[in-house]
Amino acid sequence: MKKLKIGVIGVGNMGSYHAKNLYEQKVDGACLYALCDNDEIVAEQLRQDYPDVKVYENYVELLDSGCDAVIIATPHYFHPEIAISAFERGVDVMCEKPTGVYTKQVRLMNQSAEKHGRKFAVMFNQRTSSLFSTAREIVKSGQLGELKRAVWIITNWYRTQSYYDSCSWRGTYQTEGGGVLMNQAPHNLDILQWILGMPKSVYANLDFGRYHNISVEDSADLLLKYENGMSVSFLTSTGEPCGTNRFEIVGSKGKIVLEGGVLKKWISKEDERDYCFSAKELNYQPEFEYSEIAEEGPADAHLAVLQNFVNHILFDEPLVACGHEGINELTLSNAAYCSAWTKSAVSLPLDEDKFYELLKSHSNDKKEAKTSRKNYTNPARWQINW
């Protein structure tokens, strides 16, 4: 069978990793067909490293070169423009997260994919974690009863100033579109909404350039409220050493805690909504059955999602995350910025025009680009760190 010809647009940190996987034939049914980077030094290096692969500096040329599909791994702000150009040329798209910088863009991307009948996937690699999918099944199946609270402390996204200095586009609203919520936490915000659904309101404290010389947020505290009354705290940062990744979900029949690569589960046969009103004991607690489940996700989640994208195109395998899925997590981060900028809770559905106006008004918050881009590959940085 003929292999799917895949191009990679933006060969920085993530792009070079995907290119390498494709080039080394780690993805069944696909091959690395073309590369594009608008940095001529990077492009020149790519020509040396991949002598038998087409290399472009302009993504339109790559799209016109005969690719079946592309992986878009440029700075976030360029995702929508490139994806829509691809769809218009009959090319399928796997887009790095976040899908775009604001939800309006992602709606346009999805409309374009539908109009041109193209495949559109998002690199939400953490969805392949067995713990998250198990947590999702536990919640969806009603084992926890009625949801009451969730708390995700996800502060193990530590970055030094060197990280923000490594690419000149990092650390401003104009070029990166945001900080930890836009770059690191989209994975977690996606998992959060994938498991718990979407809230009705978002309140956020964001700290802009608190730990680093950047104009965007490097620390974020979100308080979400759901239609049924559930409270969700989502706490993240790129400035805390020895970070935590602990996700607790509580319902009327028990709770689960995901931490250290283990899902811990306490489930009771009795529902709190019953014994709250029937028990005579003033602080009655039923028996909870305890169990543990260890992580069994794929060794390389990015590779697994890329394989899924290829299988989707070739064999119609359901996508881990389709283009529409990019909207929800982006709604959460957009709403968080809106809340922090207006210092009040924001109701969903989000007023997307208002958000866009606010975003534009903050786009002039600039930082000085201190160094040029460094190229490096460290896949461990993108794994789930328990």
Place this chain on the structure above:
Amino acid sequence: MKKLKIGVIGVGNMGSYHAKNLYEQKVDGACLYALCDNDEIVAEQLRQDYPDVKVYENYVELLDSGCDAVIIATPHYFHPEIAISAFERGVDVMCEKPTGVYTKQVRLMNQSAEKHGRKFAVMFNQRTSSLFSTAREIVKSGQLGELKRAVWIITNWYRTQSYYDSCSWRGTYQTEGGGVLMNQAPHNLDILQWILGMPKSVYANLDFGRYHNISVEDSADLLLKYENGMSVSFLTSTGEPCGTNRFEIVGSKGKIVLEGGVLKKWISKEDERDYCFSAKELNYQPEFEYSEIAEEGPADAHLAVLQNFVNHILFDEPLVACGHEGINELTLSNAAYCSAWTKSAVSLPLDEDKFYELLKSHSNDKKEAKTSRKNYTNPARWQINW
């Protein structure tokens, strides 16, 4: 040596426990001298149970009966009036938490104690936990470096509807003054400010009567911001089964986590504020030395604090918590109500007059008293549950 003659005013859940401890001579240097409960059925029962102890139905009579000191364990709203009456009569006071319902009251109590030269202590029994005092030492000594974040999930205060029905004064602003923040969480709010100090602003989502048939809050999510930028999340509830008690404090040199009766500590020799700007690695992490410390608090913390109060009067032993200490935790809960009622973050110092006006406007939020008071003693309910 003559024993200190102690009276107990309000012989409900806590009062009866203190009375029993005194009567059984578990407190060195003190004896149970008198009891007062304004419920005549309770008073009659006390006369039978404690035939050799004076029993009153009016606290003024008890104060005039020759007591050296009193323990005030009435519903919260009566604490200030009774304490001030005691000070005016030359009687020392140990007051149950919360010291009062609003901070203005507690300032008056402290002024009265000073004016009359009386001793004034607050029953913050959880301060005797070795884990909390160790955590405090770690923070105060600078071992954690500059503080960045704290998260306290303290949701193991579960109560059934029977609890709120057990005393007619529970569950309304008019009679109890608040819900979980006023009754259960004062311990934790006190420990929080004892270890971390006071924030500059408080934002709160409170849920009023979410899980129970009450007019006050049974679930609270607080987001505190400190002068140095530290974010603190404080999450509590009386409506979650299988509750959590997990307190994490993060600084620039490491973190501590208090959970399950153990303090876990990760400390590095390097300070994040240094390597953030000097490290070339984009997500550098230094080595963290890990250690664990187990709880070694007294078996009965209430008894320990009562003994401390007696030792303070007799031998000038420093108090675990003096009357002034009641103000800070109450400032936190008062600010949280203020925030929830006004739907905005509240700056400290608190506008106490504004809070008092808001509190009065919510005092008509009534619930129906469903049953009469049940008397029971279950000391385990007031212990720290890890």
